[in-house]
Amino acid sequence: MRSHRDFARGFRESLAGGPAPQNATAQDPAEIERRFDVYRNNVAHGLTQALARHFPAIERLLGADCFRGLARAYIAEHPPRTPVLTEWGGAFPAYLADEPSLQSLSYLPDVARIEWARSRAYHAADSEPIAPERLQETATRAGTDLCLDLHPSVQVLQLLTPAGSIWASQQPGGPAPPRAKEWRPETLLIARRGISHVITSVVRSSTGRFVSALRAGDTVARARDRAGADFDLNAALLLLVENALIVGAGIETGDES
Amino acid sequence: MTLPRKAGLGFKPEHFPAITETKPDLGFFEIHAENYMGAGGMPHAMLERLRADYALSVHGVGLSIGGPDPLDRDHLARLKLLCDRYDPESFSEHLAWASHGGVWMHDLLPLPYTAETLSLICDHVDEVQEHLGRRMLLENPATYVLFDDSDIPETEFLTEISQRTGCGLLLDVNNVFVSCVNHRQDPRAYLEAFPLNRVGEIHLAGHEEEELPSGPLLIDSHGREVAEPVWALYAEIVSKTGPLPSLIEWDNDVPDFATLMAEAKRASMILSGDHHALTS
Incomplete structure (x- = not known):
């Protein structure tokens, strides 16, 4: 007797394009493949939709048919x-980067x-922003040893393309996509303000380096040094405060030689 | 702690504003457990608010209770976290499998009903109930093929699981209708054999219909109104069991909240014995 494990393995092969499982049956055996197609379609459609929920702008940029084809290939490779x-x-961006037919769409x-x-x-x-008076008080005591805890949602993307502007152009009522002469690398700050509002801000690359350094645990002073030229500390801190992204402040202790 | 014996709705985030503004008269809301396993943000904020006002049913789709692999310990732990946080009146899962070899198909897949799978599923249900520290409900599936090595009828299979493990059953009336039509069986005979005294919740949903040479193939789509024959079966069940917690599921092509409420009202009318609900 075949074990349940063999059955499940065979069933998966049937879902992936093989014939229906050997033990599948129906009143009219000629209909088994048509009936089994319901499972094949449910799995492929469900996962394609799940991917489209993560990547709606990609679906818009490529068109639904092209997106569906890529999604099916991705599902087979990265189930x-x-x-x-x-x-x-999470592996879909790298998958797109490796896809030969998309090389012209950097x-x-x-x-x-x-x-x-x-x-x-x-x-x-979730994480509540620090009260302004506590931040002020800690900053005064800490001097150059001030450390900031950022909201868990904070991410910095240093991109070689103006993908932030392109992403924005795909949103309802968004601006026109960048023209060829506006083509330049972009740095993005992506985070959640409060419970529901996800921000997607194009920032200076120095601001991106500053936030990444804070994220990695650097003091504000060291993060400022890492930010490099063209850095505006006040503007960067204002950006973080206005979006409720500073959730804690502390004073670095110990030897950091 | 059990669900109120009233009509409930599957919660859709796009209906959150309508729900909080109108506070509709509903027995409960149901959520898919796997949609609330993120760390924070809007999903949990909405669920907390919903939970404060309504009874809650947590319905899992990812445990793969009918699969050959051991239950995923991480997933069980996350389910426990969710159940401990929101303390739902009910937790339910499916007589189906969804994963194999660490890969999830994200569909509710069918299985042969044999002594081997019966014993496996009973072990899994025991493990879930022990881990969560609560009794669960197991739902009958909608199926499109049968298996020639199945030697236990589905109703007997579910009865046996329920008796051996003490779990309750979730009777999806649409699934009964879909499976019976698909396999050219009589849904009333199925329900005759179903252990109605073990039912802790009812599901109602819409289906699509395709034509095969031998007759219709119904597909459990959750994308439209509950079909008339399903309402009729539901009324017959309720006339035997008395009121039961009854959920309207509508997961695809989700309509506005008023449309869902109209379906819930129809279930409420049947629950209160109003038979005009069947001729609307």
Whole structure:
């Protein structure tokens, strides 16, 4: 007798394009393949839709048919290894970057990186912003040893394409996409303000380096040094405060030689 | 702690404003567990608010209780976290499998009903109930093929699982209708054999219809109104069991909230024994 394990393995092969399972039956055996197609379609359609929920701008940019074809290939190569679909799709940007037929669309993987980061931000843990007076008080005591804790949703993307502007152009009522002469690398700050509002801001690359350094645990002073030229500390801090992204402040202790 | 014996709705985030503004008279809301396993943000904010006002049913789709692999420990732990946080009146899962070898198909897949699968599923249900520290409900599936090595009728299979593990059953009336039509069986005979005394919740949903040479193939789409024959079966069940928690599921092509409420009202009328609900 075949074991249940053999049955499941065979069933998966049938879903992936093989003939229906040997033990599948129906009143009219000639209909088995048509009937089994319901499962094939449910799996392919369900996962394609899940991917489209993460990457709506990619679907718009490519068109529904092209997106569906890529999604099916991605599903075959990177099937979900989790029962939680909001966590599946993280390899899609790299998959797009490696796809030979998309090599002329260098911005596409970057737009996908933005959409994935937005998904992460949407589901990130909650954290209340620090009270302004506490931040002020800690900053005064800390001097150059001030450390800031950022909201768990904060992500910085340093991209070689103007994917942030392209992403924005795909949103309802968004601006026109950038023209060829406006083609330049973009740095994005993606985070969630409060419970529901995911921000996708094009920032200076120095601001991106500053936020990344804070994220990595650097003091404000060191992060400012890492930011490099063209950095405006006040503007960067204002951006973080206005979006409620500073959730804690501390004073660095110990030797950091 | 059990669900109120009233009509409930599957919660859709796009209806959140309508729900909080109108506070509709509903027995409960149901959510898919896997949609609330992120760390924070809007999903949990909405669920907390919903939970404060309504009874809650957590309905899992990812445990793969009918699969050959051991239950995923991480997933069980996340389910426990969710159940402990929101303390739902009910937790339910499916007589189906969804994963194999660490890959999730994200569909509710069918299985042969044999002594081997019966014992496997009973072990899995025991494990879930023990891990969550609560009794669960197991739902009958909608199926499109049968298996020639199945040697236990589905109703007997579910009865046996329920008796061995103590779990309750979730009777999806649309699934009964879909499966019976698809396999050219009589849904009333199926319900005659179904252990109605173990039912803790009812599901109602819409289906699509295709034509095969041998007759119709119904597909459990959750994308439209509950079909008339399903309402009729539901009324017959309720006339035997008395009121039961009854959920309207509408997961695809989700309509506005008023349309869902109209379906819930129809279920409420049947629950209160108003038979005009069947001729509307």
